[in-house]
Amino acid sequence: MHAVVAIKQVPDTSNVRIDPETGTLIREGVPAIVNPYDIHAVEAAVQLKERVGGGQVTVITMGPPKAAEALLECVEQGADRAILISDRKFGGADTLATSYVLARAIEVINAELPVDIIFFGKQAIDGDTAQVGPGVATRLNIPLITYAVAIEEFDLAARRAVVHRRVEQGIEVLETTLPVLLTVEKEIAPVRHAPLPRLIAAARYQPEVWTATSPVPFDPQQIGLKGSPTVVGKAYTPAPRSGGEVISVAALGLDAVVARAMAVIEQAHIRNLQPVTGVVS
Amino acid sequence: MNAEQPTIPRIWVFVEQQEHQVHPVSWELLGAAKRLSADLPGSVVEAVLPGHQVADLAPQAFQYGASRVYVIDNPVLEIYRNLPYAVAVSRLVTEYRPEIFLIGATTLGRDLAGSIATRVGTGLTADCTELSIDPANHILAATRPTFGGNLMATILCRRHRPQMATVRPRVLPMPEPVPDATGEVVNVPFNMREEDVPVKRLRLIRAKEQPNIEYADVIVAGGRGVGGPEGFALLQELADALGGMVAASRPVVDAGWLDASRQVGQTGKTVRPKLYIAAGISGAVQHRVGMSGADVILAINTDPNAPIFQIATLGIVGDLYEVIPALIRQVKGQSYDGQAHL
Amino acid sequence: MTGRLTFDAIVVGAGPAGVAAALTMARGGLNVIIIERGRFAGAKNLFGGVFYTHALADVLPDYWERKPPFERPVTEQGYWMLSPDSAIRVMHKSERYLKEPADAYTVLRARFDPWFAEQAVAAGALLITRTTVTRLLKDERGRVIGVDTDRPEGQVYAPIVIIAEGVNNLLTQQAGLIASDLPPKYVALAVKEYINLPAKELQTRFGLSGPREGVAIDVFGDVTLGLPGTGFIYTDQSGISIGVGMLLDEFVTHRLRPYEVLERFKRHPVVRPYLEGGEVREYGAHLIPEMGYDRMPKLAGDGVMVAGDAAGMVDALHREGTNLAITAGKMAGETALAAHQAGDFSAAFLSQYRRKLEGTFVLQDMKQYRRMTDFLESSPQFMGTYVNLLNEAALRYFTAHGIPKRTMEHEILKMVRERRSFTGVAWDMLKLMRAMRG
């Protein structure tokens, strides 16, 4: 069994703060972490490897040299091989260019050792686009299952798997051929505390570094800014939330206050809500 | 091919239906497309409706503003799967070359949009909250939150067409349907066979999920001011009436009135509901970082100096035991039951 | 994996003591593992101190070329003595402080400690983070032979374990080097905030001419409500470290919330202008062992040594700790090297660690100030009465216009007598001298 996991190093957005004076992001001291969904993807790959009795887990990332740290954490978690795709020429990539680079890398990895399954986290917490996984599956022309929460069956001999996927109505149970690409929710596999020998192995591990030209060339037209149809027109911090009106029951009376509250509830336009769970009738 | 007048700027909206039920975001997008159309001279608003035996949904699309509906009907489209949908819609896009293509950022839409954009080789801005036409060059300015909502980015796609965007449900207003509106139905042939689809749906488990306040659209949260676990029954009643969930600030969880999974704030969860009702919550920074991303905040507190009022859309100084029962009566009268009202 | 994980030496904790020990041993050719529970070295560390470079230069002579992430050199230092509304400030500024590298720097630990740990890694030590050592492994004769961690397959073996676990000395107790937890009367609790201010603004406020100048201030008196303890204000690169520490016992006895004591300090009329407009970027709390020389643990046992805060190596009077830790770590490392050479890891052999330390400032200073904690605790007038008295005397002195000087002096003396008898003053002075002499 050969699984490839694509991961991303992201700033821990739960710790991003806005400087109230300048209105800019305070990046100082914001730790870089493995995208939280991706570490579950790695765990899922490692557990699958254990389940089928062996194989290889290859983890890849596109990013700056510092992203090697994130790969090492995946090696601790049980990945066997780690590849950092890093080159200034890849900079400024949007989801289309990123999916090209990852798909091309996976093709090369597949040529060395055929790949049976590819894992992505369901989305990265810095961009939240959830588009790179679907893009890679499309480029590789293999089945895509997003929001996967469990792998019920995985049959290498029959080249098929049964995967559970979260949708609005509940859990969809899908049968797919292999190879398949999954983007995963955290439920796919709880992250285990990595064994100490793995930490020691990772501390001594050097990830491979691939550039835009070596060991394989990437199409310069499809990478980085050049390969990205979208550009950021402007970026700004949302205006800090300011309070609206404050009214009091004592001054206006209960009826008037409730009427104002109802108008505000109306403003949230929640009437056309789809229920979070349950049947859409 | 019948790619008539490719110069007409077409604004397309993907009509998402499952089990013959259209997701409301599709209508919201038609409303948005209408507004964009006003800023894009000569443009038309059209809808794409794939599925099996769904042609009868087309009139609804006309009512919400589409002048034409492309119906792609095939049994392989009965249940949504990525491949047949991506192939069918991509072919249509290649044929008609729309200027703009909008898709709801739902589970289905997010699964589909990236595949279409990759097949067509164009740019996609995911999960937008705002759309407009840049008046200078008539291109789509799609704005989306990033870095966990701490930064807004306006994304442009200058040279590739269509300009694709997925848009979050319920961030755009629901347009009023025009009852007698009509339009043209274009039946698009699509002849993929079931044996060409590598993914089969074996079953659907319709299960109630574990309560997770992070996904809730309406949250009624209580703080120390609620006074005790009994008060949360009242908050639960309001939450039920609004189709939402109950949450709490740290002191409440510390006191054991509510489970830790319901805690909002720095050491709890970060929520981003449409409506956040804060009852008896003073609003320490610790709590505010967890909920200030809510669209609308209604705060009820007896203390007029409570910091929560600094960020509330509407602050009510008063006794929550007086205000909330009155709210419950009003809300129940207007049936905010969390179900779709179409 | 099969087979034991075995190293020449295990260091518990990647603070200054542990890293100095690991660095020394790695350079001496030992296969060393440092096990740190934080996400990175320094993640759990906090101090309200000044970093003295002499000890660092001792373990890392070329440290300056390795660009340590210091905040600012200390080019002005001294004391503020606060009464509720005033301050007497005794500051020393000298051209002689302006040299590079300087004798002392302000430091933020989450920035400095990772750098220091990197130097040990560069020397060949293996740094494993995010791993908590849960217990010592001992053989049937009670000799320490390794540690267990909270990781699966987490046992590691080595003939020597150096405990540099910090003030919460759980392993030191397990090793039998100290009998029990430190009582709250011999531990200080310090809370600190890091307040961000633009470097330019900071320099203007503190009268600094540029980034190569900095201030370290110890604050006494009203800052601790007159209780034994100190406050501190240090300038960082673009921020201020401000904090207050008191014996834990005082917080317990007087039911004080540490962060409220700190807030009161920040609002003091003399302090507040320095902080104006700054943004609190971090708050933290830490214990400081102040048990003094006489209550230090045994420093070595069979297969084990202890260094740094875990061994109580703090000179509270001179706000020193990291330098004691580094020197002790180095001595422990050297002892481990000698033990490997001799093939002898017994308590008897490792006792040379203590003998080495006795030849340094570490144990000599600790011995000299052995009575300081007891003295201050039993003589609160040094913090309360005297500081207030000094402030009021100063006020009289500086505002006594038109009053005969003799009258003014008389009034001041009268004030002293009202607060504390002359014999009381004499007695206090005697006690202070004894405490200082050791």
Added chain:
Amino acid sequence: MNHRKNGQTAPVAEVELPHVNIDDLIVCLKYYVDEENAHIRIKDQAICAACNPKPCLAFCPAHVFETDRHGRMMVSYQACVECGSCRIACPFRNVDWRLPRGGHGVAYKYG
């Protein structure tokens, strides 16, 4: 335990401390909360119930300890900065305190 004589103590009781909402302070801290394992536990609630005047409610620098209205001692270990004060200063040694699992708990950014 405390051998200080009355009268020599500075008049601490007269000092009014400014109120600080601890939540406003710990908001700037980065925690990696171990959701599954609490590293601080009360050994025996009955001892806390009988304890007077519960010094931990004051001295804990992260205000981890709080009683609910039934007097039960609640521990919000998630906010702990791991100083260890409660371990040694609880008058009844009633706090079971360990180090959080490796990598969890507070992570200072400045320190």
